[in-house]
Amino acid sequence: MSNLLERLRRRGWRMTAQRRVVAEVLDGEHIHLTADEVLARATERLPEISRATVYNTLGELASLGEVIEVSSVGRAKRYDPNAHRAHQHLVCAGCGTVRDVHPEGDPMVGLPDTERFGFTVTGVEITYRGLCPVCGAAAPEEGPESD
Amino acid sequence: MSNLLERLRRRGWRMTAQRRVVAEVLDGEHIHLTADEVLARATERLPEISRATVYNTLGELASLGEVIEVSSVGRAKRYDPNAHRAHQHLVCAGCGTVRDVHPEGDPMVGLPDTERFGFTVTGVEITYRGLCPVCGAAAPEEGPESD
């Protein structure tokens, strides 16, 4: 289950119409919206919602650990509600599509102690880059390159 | 090896005073400057250099593959000249310090075929998060406060 709203309510998160709409818009799988996209979708359901509220809410959800800020795709941050299952991202260089993918083991073991420089390592973000089936077929050898 | 300027010259890159200064400022290990920091350091040596030229030059170095754009630290992109040795980043959540770390094997094997959804995977970026020795000691169980 991925009921973000439910989880938030259970945490005693103060609920308003705006917050509910933002949480609803974010809920789901393979959701990686920008703040602007969240605003657009939220506005469809609640025309009076403001950009500032969207940013406030997204920032709060992020610091609650209920959504993850993804900054490795495009200039604008994206917000990923799949915060309760460890996963990584697979990004298409052609169309920007982002898929959630799941690790086989703990990716943090990939960093040996000798490479930690005394850091306490608490997390790891992995972004795979490539071409999705559609973009890979559309530009097998005439992609965005110029030798 | 670490001589970015030399490499660029060898590639027939058109050389100007501005481009030389940008390349010099970027050269080295564990260098992860923002465009603004590059501009500041470049201005010390060449006061008439402009912000637009710094951006032009950084963008060009990135598309030449001579520097890597790192977007996972803070709001501004950072530019990493260590483009010729596969590596990953270790970022301190307290002070923002970035260290280059080196993988044991090929991190791309971590993504099984069953998780590729038909994508052609061409690369992977890994960012480890944690606390550096200084920040870890300063705030062992409290938030990083800098007051």
Place this chain on the structure above:
DNA sequence: CTCCATGCAAAAGGTTTGCACTCCC
């Protein structure tokens, strides 16, 4: 001599902030 690179400044995103007003708990 010919382009390409540069400088300037304005504009284009994307995000944050200050403040008065609203309304959830």
Place this chain on the structure above:
DNA sequence: GGGAGTGCAAACCTTTTGCATGGAG
């Protein structure tokens, strides 16, 4: 009813762009 949440708009930060000038090859 109190204080957190909201809306509005301006400020801010980062990056891009247009155009005339200048310098590398």
